[in-house]
Structure formats: C-alpha cells, structure tokens
Amino acid sequence: MQHFSTIFWPLIFLLGLCLGSFLNVVITRLPVILMRQWRQEARAQLALTEEPSPRFNLAQPRSMCPRCEYSIAWHDNLPLIGWLKRRGRCAHCNARISLQYPLIELAGGILAISIALLYGISWQALWLYGACLTLLALAVIDWRVQLLPDILTLPLLWAGLIYQWLFQPAFLADAVIGAVVGYMSLWSFYWLFKLTTGKEGMGFGDFKLLAALGAWLGWLSLPLVVLFSAGLGAILGLAYQASSPQARGTPMPFGPFLALAGWMMLLAGNDILAVYLNIVS
Incomplete structure (x- = not known):
C-alpha cells in the first residue's frame, strides 16, 4: 500500500x-x-x-x-x-x-x-474533473475568440443534471431550478441592457454557461457565481484598460470569469456557501 x-x-x-x-x-x-x-x-x-x-x-x-x-x-x-x-x-x-x-x-x-x-x-470525482476541464476549455476559447460553443456548454448543462440524479438525487430539483434561473437571469439582463442602451452586453453563450453552472451548483449558488465573476471581470477589465488605454471600448468576454467562479464553487462551494448564508441570514 x-x-x-x-x-x-x-x-x-x-x-x-x-x-x-x-x-x-x-x-x-x-x-x-x-x-x-x-x-x-x-x-x-x-x-x-x-x-x-x-x-x-x-x-x-x-x-x-x-x-x-x-x-x-x-x-x-x-x-x-x-x-x-x-x-x-x-x-x-x-x-x-x-x-x-x-x-x-x-x-x-x-x-x-x-x-x-x-x-x-471515485465516479463522482471523474464527473467533477470532466466539468472542470470543460470549464477550462470554455474559458480559454472565449478569451481567445469570444465564443462559447454549444457543443461544450449544452453537454455541460445536461451532465450537471445527470450528475445530480446519480449522486445527489435530493438536490436534483435545486439543480433544475438553477439551470432555469441561470439562463433566464442573464437573458433578462441582456434584453434590459439592449433596450436601454441599444447595445449587446453579452452573448447567448453566457446564458447557457450560467445555466450549466446552475445545474452543477444549484440555484442558491448562482448569486455568488455572478458576484464573483462580475467582480473579477470589473477588476481585471479596469486594470487592462488602465495599462492599455488603446483597448478602451474593446469588448471583454464574460465567460472566463463565469468559469473561474464556477471552479471556485465546484471545488470549495460548500464552505463558501456556508459563509455566505451565515452573512445574509
């Protein structure tokens, strides 16, 4: 041994x-x-x-x-x-x-x-590792070419639901709600931003990626995912524009920050969620 x-x-x-x-x-x-x-x-x-x-x-x-x-x-x-x-x-x-x-x-x-x-x-570890690798691929592809391919986001969403069904069946309802809320929240923000400014603030791939994260993490984790990803995106975006003034106005992909927040929650989500619930309760 x-x-x-x-x-x-x-x-x-x-x-x-x-x-x-x-x-x-x-x-x-x-x-x-x-x-x-x-x-x-x-x-x-x-x-x-x-x-x-x-x-x-x-x-x-x-x-x-x-x-x-x-x-x-x-x-x-x-x-x-x-x-x-x-x-x-x-x-x-x-x-x-x-x-x-x-x-x-x-x-x-x-x-x-x-x-x-x-x-x-364990089989559970294998599924989680596959999810982490898929998030890594999506993050880098989106950073390079501003694309979140359906061929990766949609299987990731279904894999999250199947994972809950296999390993945490009591959590399946939360995962289904998480997928719906994840998609609809960014979809609603997209249309609100477009109707207000006439511009597109994000792509449809971001909706699907957050829906996939909702399937893996449940709806309670989504506020933290959005908070972490938006915060990281704002900090790095401001730092990038400060260091490269010619880049001001250049669109920055949101997918890498969603993926990074997803990793954090997949690997340490229970501890982070416990702290968050203690703060808001």
Missing part, C-alpha cells in the same frame, strides 16, 4: 497533464472546425459550390508549429516536457510557441490532484 501511495499522486498528475494536452487541441482546433462548418452551411444555403478543404478535426492533421506548419515530433509533443525542452520555441523555425500550452497542461494536472484530494478515486 505504501508503494502504491508513492506512485499514486505522480500518476494522477501525469494523467492530468495528458488530458490538459488534449484540451489544448480542443481549444485551438474546435473554433476552426466550427467556423469551417458554419461557412459550408452558409454556402449550402446560398446554393454555392462546396469549398474543397483538407481534413481538419481533433485528430488530423498532426500537431504542427502555428507559424511554419512543420509537424512536431512526438518527443517534442510530450506534455509540459516538450515545451520546456525546446524552451518554448519551434524546433524547425525557432518561432515562439504560446505559453498557453504548458499552462493548460499544468492546470490539467493541478485540477486532477485537487479533485483527487477532495473526492478520492
């Missing part, structure tokens, strides 16, 4: 690094896949001929340098190690490789360790 305990945590961390590496593929390729799909659908609606394009999905083509498109060798593609070995540069053209890649891999490993410490090795 002692030998198993010695290798257990490194194995969990290594598995998290590998899943973080796959998450990088999802983050970088999924928006491109969706854009190509929407373009083809638009051409079909306009009765235009289909554009020929090489196969592009999560598996093909092989990982390559974003600048010179040189295929990355397997040993340079090892999670975290490959980036460190090449000091964050392409082995072929010496272009810088984004810091995003090792950071996402490291986040995958840290999340795996955190959830294993909180829940042990």
Whole structure:
C-alpha cells in the first residue's frame, strides 16, 4: 500500500497533464472546425459550390508549429516536457510557441490532484474533473475568440443534471431550478441592457454557461457565481484598460470569469456557501 501511495499522486498528475494536452487541441482546433462548418452551411444555403478543404478535426492533421506548419515530433509533443525542452520555441523555425500550452497542461494536472484530494478515486470525482476541464476549455476559447460553443456548454448543462440524479438525487430539483434561473437571469439582463442602451452586453453563450453552472451548483449558488465573476471581470477589465488605454471600448468576454467562479464553487462551494448564508441570514 505504501508503494502504491508513492506512485499514486505522480500518476494522477501525469494523467492530468495528458488530458490538459488534449484540451489544448480542443481549444485551438474546435473554433476552426466550427467556423469551417458554419461557412459550408452558409454556402449550402446560398446554393454555392462546396469549398474543397483538407481534413481538419481533433485528430488530423498532426500537431504542427502555428507559424511554419512543420509537424512536431512526438518527443517534442510530450506534455509540459516538450515545451520546456525546446524552451518554448519551434524546433524547425525557432518561432515562439504560446505559453498557453504548458499552462493548460499544468492546470490539467493541478485540477486532477485537487479533485483527487477532495473526492478520492471515485465516479463522482471523474464527473467533477470532466466539468472542470470543460470549464477550462470554455474559458480559454472565449478569451481567445469570444465564443462559447454549444457543443461544450449544452453537454455541460445536461451532465450537471445527470450528475445530480446519480449522486445527489435530493438536490436534483435545486439543480433544475438553477439551470432555469441561470439562463433566464442573464437573458433578462441582456434584453434590459439592449433596450436601454441599444447595445449587446453579452452573448447567448453566457446564458447557457450560467445555466450549466446552475445545474452543477444549484440555484442558491448562482448569486455568488455572478458576484464573483462580475467582480473579477470589473477588476481585471479596469486594470487592462488602465495599462492599455488603446483597448478602451474593446469588448471583454464574460465567460472566463463565469468559469473561474464556477471552479471556485465546484471545488470549495460548500464552505463558501456556508459563509455566505451565515452573512445574509
């Protein structure tokens, strides 16, 4: 047992690094896949001929340098190690490789360790880890291209409801209410803001993401999620505009802050909610 305990945590961390590496593929390729799909659908609606394009999905083509498109060798593609070995540069053209890649891999490993410490090795832990990875992917995609894909938000919502049904059936009603309230609250804010200012304050993906968080956390946690995410967004937005005056007026995605608040509540929600209820009661 002692030998198993010695290798257990490194194995969990290594598995998290590998899943973080796959998450990088999802983050970088999924928006491109969706854009190509929407373009083809638009051409079909306009009765235009289909554009020929090489196969592009999560598996093909092989990982390559974003600048010179040189295929990355397997040993340079090892999670975290490959980036460190090449000091964050392409082995072929010496272009810088984004810091995003090792950071996402490291986040995958840290999340795996955190959830294993909180829940042990269990089906419940596996579901929660999947939710955390999905939130991480959504946060980075939204930050990069201001898009919260339905292909991630809607399964996350249904997974939250199924999770409650499987592991906390007494909490299922709160989760259903949380999904409805989460969607309707931001939907109402969107239309109130648009009718008042004539501008769109957020995207429909934000409604679906908060609905998904409501399904995982229940309706009582939603005020805290909105408070944390709005507070973080305001602080970082003001700091960003102060450091880059030319960025003033540039829209800032809300999804990353919703995701960060969701992580906080998923990993430490009971303690945070207890403190919150003590304050308001």
